Amino acid sequence: MLLLAIIILLLPAAYQQPLRILLRGTVLQPFAATQAQLAARRSRSVDVRVLRAERDSLAALVVAQAPLAIENRELRAMLRIGYRLEQRFRPANVLRLGSAGAESTFMIDIGRGDGVKVGSPVLTAEGVLGTVWEVSEHRAQAIDWTHPQFVVSGMTATGEAYGLVEARRGRFREEDLLVLTGAPFHSDVRPGSRVVTSGRGDVFPRGVMIGTVLGIDEADTGWRKSYLLRPAVRPESATQVLVGIAPAGDLADIWHTAPPPDPAARDSTFAPNPAGAPGMASTLNQPGAR
Amino acid sequence: MPERNISYGVFIALLASGHLVLHVALGYGPAAPDLIAVALLLVARRTTPPRAAALGLVLGLLADGMALTSFGATAVALVVVGWAGARTRDMFEGGSYAFTLAFLFVGKWLADASYLLVSPAGRAAAPAGALVTALPLYALSTALAGVLALAAYRFSVGTRYAR
Structure with missing residues (x-):
């Protein structure tokens, strides 16, 4: 046995x-x-x-x-532009799991039949909550940002520093924080600065709140800095979420973050891959990529 | 005697269902009593080690059903605890509430410790120093719930001891 x-x-x-x-x-x-x-x-x-x-x-x-x-409708009619796809997100209820092995995960009551895919972003009104990990026909299981395998590409709202945001475990779950890693060593991000999704990797839309900077976490001499963040969303307080079912582009207006244009947008390393090949950009945030 | 076995089987099934209600339907975390461990440990006192281990495998897979990582870790832990629990029949005799409380406490703590040993994700999610901080508290709440459930069962079937 x-x-x-x-x-x-x-x-x-x-x-x-x-x-x-x-x-x-x-x-x-x-x-x-x-x-x-x-x-x-x-x-x-x-x-x-x-x-x-x-x-x-x-x-x-x-x-x-x-x-x-x-006015917008009239201008679009004059220019013969179609309406933008508004059905980019689906609302869902969060179902908590209390069993062993389900730590830092939650279920949502929509699934493949509603357009949810593995890797779909899960957001709340406050910002980033997590990403979908496993999908069945009518339900999906997602990890929240406290999961060790969660990662999202982030940036300061001013565009000063870009990097990857991942979880930093505290002694207790209530002390879990996020950390922005890989920021340039010369960057000087002040406590209280907002960090938002950068849109790199094409998984999370650009401009969604991730958290606010608490201070420097780590500084590798001459190479890079890491900043501790207070998360915008506490997973335990989320009851209703929005799940991305189609590319959403830039959502900075919704979170009032207005980041400047991405300097790497023309860089082929991070540009969306038109052929759909799983390059670095498209695999960065995919489950199991790390 | 067969009637007694049937009623005990129903009692164990109710404990396992109660665990799924608490942890899956209501979504309570590890602080809620682990009634699956209680069910396994109570059965282990009445059966052979191989049968207790087999029941541990089945109940462990049930408990792991909603797990995203470390699927099977609870099954490994409960197989070990089921087998060890059944072996205690050769070492300790008794069915008093005090003995049952201690037995369930040690069994649940051992199950949680085994789970952390085989599950890297479980270790990452556990609070610092969990073996001597959180786990004994979880074990105590589980043992108390188990003794209360056993008392209710004994009261309902009209016996002082279940044997």
């Missing part, structure tokens, strides 16, 4: 997956479905006053922007 258990443990993930899917689709299905129903019920029991306040704010915004929308 011990040998069999060890063999299962050491199997490659691709061979473990059918067994996991079998368990989730049979014995565990009623329990997972119960949590999905509870999450749906919880999302319907939001305080009406909060909803009303949000609706009023949105109504004011829509009224203020109505003339712009009409």
